[in-house]
Ligand SMILES: [Ca+2]
């Protein structure tokens with residue numbers, strides 16, 4: 376089972392890499408997250424669709440079950456679906472590939488998917504992959520061992536009783552770090568809620584059947600090397616002869632993890648005509664994060680005004696026992712972005728050990 380699945384996943388990645396390269400997807404265009412509730416009649420152009428059918432909408436639909444992306448596997452015979460996908464030695468070709476890249480090493484992905492495997496047919500599989508890394512340089516076209524992915528999926532194969540599963544796993548360079556398999560009633564329709572958290576090299580997968588009671592698919596796994604901050608979310612699948620098999624994705628949301636910082640901005644009142652040189656920010660983090668980790672160069676007020684290199688100090692300005700970072704900003708630069716008002720919001724953003732944070736305070740400006 377494992378090698379089969381691995382082959383399927385691995386070779387898909389070659390395709391994705393080639394496609395991304397061919398399209399010249401620029402780093403600057405790739406967002407840190409996205410929200411998809413599939414409520415519109417057409418797919419967001421951020422997705423790339425590769426299908427063996429023309430038009431490709433024959434293999435997915437946003438209108439058959441409104442509010443859902445219906446992923447339909449419609450092959451004519453097994454592993455013979457997508458004609459340009461010929462890199463795999465066993466000939467597997469997913470019949471429909473829908474993908475979009477996103478950036479960041481700290482994020483939460485949430486999705487809800489209902490698999491309809493109610494038709495008595497053989498050899499079907501539908502997957503959601505998060506491709507973290509594919510080592511094209513060190514992997515030949517017929518080797519499939521150098522991928523790092525997170526996989527969620529449902530499969531079914533009458534020839535192999537154990538292949539009627541819902542599954543979740545994390546694979547690093549071809550090795551399983553986490554593996555979950557649940558044999559499913561067959562034929563059947565089943566719904567899964569999935570929550571995947573990536574914190575740099577730590578990955579956890581939580582599952583639920585009802586959206587209320589959750590369990591760990593496997594204990595949090597740690598990648599042994601850094602896969603980088605660019606990953607691709609991919610929906611794919613294949614079949615032999617299963618026209619009525621589908622997966623309905625209700626939503627797929629990727630949210631960057633942002634530390635909720637508390638900000639005390641001083642002074643509480645700014646006179647735009649006054650001539651002071653600096654304003655001061657005190658930043659506190661919730662438990663589990665350390666203000667010592669803050670990258671000073673990343674700090675910005677209202678997204679534009681950078682912090683001064685010095686003075687910088689960690690103390691406890693408000694005497695609450697929680698360390699706070701003191702940092703200064705140019706008062707004259709700040710005046711350029713503030714307008715008079717009784718309650719003017721100041722937003723501070725930055726990164727701490729690679730994790731984004733954000734804090735807000737309100738001041739009076741006159
Ligand atoms: Ca929806």
Ligand SMILES: [Ca+2]
Nearest residue numbers: 639640641643
């Ligand atoms: Ca204040």
Ligand SMILES: [Ca+2]
Nearest residue numbers: 691693697699
């Ligand atoms: Ca404090």
